[in-house]
Structure formats: C-alpha cells, structure tokens
Amino acid sequence: MSSKAEGQDKPAGLSSAKREDIWALVIAGVVMLISMAAPEAVYNIFKKILYIF
Amino acid sequence: MSMIRSLFVPGWSKVIPGLIACALFAWIVMNVDYMLGKYDKANVASAALPALEQELATATAEGDADAVASTEKKIAKQRKALDKVGGAVGDSWGWATLLYEKFQFKYVAMLLIGGILIRNLFGVPEFLKAGIGVARPLIKPGIIILGVHYVWTDVVRVGGTGLALAVVFIFGTAIIVMWLSRRFGVGDGLGGIMGAGTGVCGVSAIIATAPVVGAKPRDMAYAIGTILLFGTVMLFVMPYLGQAMGVSEPQFGAWVALAILNTAQLIAAAEWYGEEARNTAVLINAARIMLIPLIVVFAVWFYGIKAEGKKGSFWATMRAKFPVFILGFFVLIILNSMGIAALGGPKVDGSPFWAMNAVYKWFFAIGFAGIGLSISIEDMKKAGGAAFAIGSGAATAKMVIGLIVVLLLGTELLRVAGG
DSSP: OOOSOTTTTOTTSOOHHHHHHHHHHHHHHHHHHHHHHOHHHHHHIIIIITOOO | OHHHHHTSOTTGGGGHHHHHHHHHHHHHHHHHHHHHHHHHHHHHHHHHHHHHHHHHHHHHHHTOHHHHHHHHHHHHHHHHHHHHTTOOTTOOOHHHHIIIIISOOOHHHHHHHHHHHIIIIIOOOHHHHHHHHHHGGGHHHHHHHGGGGOOHHHIIIIIHHHHHHHHHHHHHHHHHHHHHHHHTTOOHHHHHHHHHHHHTTHHHHHHHHHHHHTOOHHHHHHHHHHHHHHHHHHHHHHHHHHHHTTOOHHHHHHHHHHHOOOHHHHHHHHHHHOHHHHHHHHHHHHHHHTTHHHHHHHHHHHTTOOOTTOTTHHHHHHHHHSOTHHHHHHHHHHHHHTTOTTTOOTTSTTSHHHHHHTTHHHHHHHHHHHHHHHOOHHHHTTOOHHHHHHHHHHHHHHHHHHHHHHHHHOSGGGOOOOO
C-alpha cells in the first residue's frame, strides 16, 4: 500500500492512495481490453517472449 | 479534464527512470526464476523416468490399458521437461532442486533479498527513488487481474470466513493496542496509529488514521518503522515456519493475511509459499482492507475526537478511505462467475481471461522489486520505544493466535477452487 503521507502530492484533491487505486483500475482495464482484442499475442508476450533464457 | 489532470502529480516524468529500473530488475529475476524452475523440473524428470518406464513395461505386460495411457502421459510430460534443457536420463541438476525447492529461492525471494542488498550495500541513486516508490503500488493492478482466478462460491466461503476472522482480529488487536498504549502512557496520536496499523493494513491504516488522531510526523515514522520491520522479518520467517510445521497452502494464505500487516508484504510471502496460498491470501486480504475506513471511524470514537461537527462525516470518512481498486477485483470475480463465453476463463485457451492470467505475475514482480529496493535499514531503526514493544507484541500475539485459528479451521474451508 502507499507509504506516502496523506495529503502529500494532491494538487486536485486526490490523495496518493486514491490516485494509486484509480491508476490500478485504469491499468487493469487496459490489460483487459488488450486481452480481449488479442489474447494469443498477450499470452505469448508474457508467457514466452519475455523469457529469453 | 480536472479529474484526469489530478491523476498526474507535478513532475510525474521523474518516476520513469526508477520505474524502468524496477521493470528491468524484475525481468532479469523472472528469467533467472524461469531457468531455475526449468532445471529443477529436468532434475526431477531425470530421476523419475526410469521408474516410470518400468511402470509402463509392467502395465503393458498386464494389459492394463488405462494404466498404460496414464503412464505414457506422465512419461511424455517428464520427457518434455528434459528436452527443455537438452538433457537425458541420468543427468543431474541437483543444485537447481536445492535452490528452488529446498531453499525456496524463487522470484519473490530473489527480488526482495536482492533489492534489500542493492539498496543497503550499494545504495540507490536519488533520481531512481521516485520511480521505485511508484513501482510498489503496481501490485494493485496485479491483484485486480487476479480476480479472474475466483468465482462467487470462493468469495462466499473463503472470503466470508476471512471477513469474520478479519473483523475479530482487526478490532481485537486495535482495541488491545490502543488500550495498552493509554495504560503505558503512550500518546494518543502514536497509540492510535499503532492500534490501526497493527490491527488492519499496516502503512495504509497508519496514513489514514494519522490525521484523525493528530499523530505527529515522528509518531508516523515510529509506527511505520515498527510495521515495516515486523512485516519484513515475518515475510522471510513465515514461509519457513509454515513449511517446518507442515501448514497447507490455503492455511498459510489465511495465516499471512491475518498476521502480516502490509498488503504487498503478505502477498509476497504467500506467493513465495505457493499459488494456492496466494489465492487464499489475496481474497482474505481484500476482505480485510475494506475494513480500513471502519478502523478510522473506530479510532475517532475511541479517542473521543469531535468530527468537526460535519454532518455525514461517517460516510465522508468511509468514502475517503475506501480502497477503490478492490472494486475492480470484485468486478472480475463477477464476470468470471457469470461464465461469459466471450471472456472465457483462466484455463480456457485463447480466451481473454486466459491471456490476463499470464500478465498479473509481471505486475507483482515489478511491485516486489520496488519493495525490495525501498527497504532501508535506516528506516527500520526508526522503530523504537514503548510503542514498538506494544505494537510488535500485539502483532506477534496475532500471528500465534492466527496460526491456531487457521489450523483449527482446516484446509478445505480456506481453499480457493477457482473456475
């Protein structure tokens, strides 16, 4: 979880923990959309191509 | 637009170098883990194949078609493991099994221990620190994506049990720590955040509770130091303790979810122990972190703090402190439980959920790299005094009682079946 102090870095009212949470939702949403568009490619990249040894 | 702008902190580009460094560190370690795993499997296959071939000969002689088919399948699997390293029966890679199985030297341990060594022996350049701090929360999208592993029956059975345990343990610990802190003359600010920190979700709870109990920055440093020190020690000790005591994976998952106070650390310990341990730990932890707003409200009540006379301050606190990302985790569980053909499942080849299942580990790896690289021995030294003794005493008691409870509950109630 966040170790930043509450209220730190919150120019527009979002706490750092809330900002992290929203980014997490956005990233997971993007992963889901890409996985729906090209599941085989996502699987190959993360299960095969990234392992080079 | 202002909502989108608020997602970017001023000077956000400064996080990029540190984030890249964590991704690179994670990538190297994931490859080493993959290589070790490959040689470990080949070592096991090399030893197992002669016996399997003997078994096949016996089954063939007896005319047992089922046994022949099943043994042939096992032999094919073991041959595949040998082929991956270009080995043959009789070859030995005992070092790989020793490191991977006996010492549990898997990617979690490599990233955490490696990160701590790099940080404290060589130091981390200032320009990387911001990005390393941002890498840690990347565990959150990993947790959301992990939602594809669960179905509603898991949530009701394991999550329901976890929620009941979490309520008892969180409020039990928080009440005891806050009461002891008062009795031993620890200030309300420090006592309040120690109670919240040892009861619920470590650092997050401390940060959430600090403003309402009027904790000073020094109090926060003490409390965070205590939580991180306890969590770091337990992260390395609990997997070995669990193994020595023969604790099953689901039981271990429940145990760490109750005993370790920081989401990232407990997921690291559970992932280290095994996949089933991680599945149980993530679900119980999800139930637990949803209680963070309640612990803040409880601290307000316990210390008799006036809620600034605002109407609806209970709901305002709940809304402000609720970990929103966990909703994404539950949305994926709902979608997985509905059995939507277009989304498939984690075991349905070629489906979106099958693809997502391949991704989450990389988020965890980058997050664990961030944790390892941000554990500083200097920060640990900030833990101290009566608050440290009370906080770590309560956390240890919670760990021991948690172990007894999960052993009494048994494995099946805590096992995630998935779907």
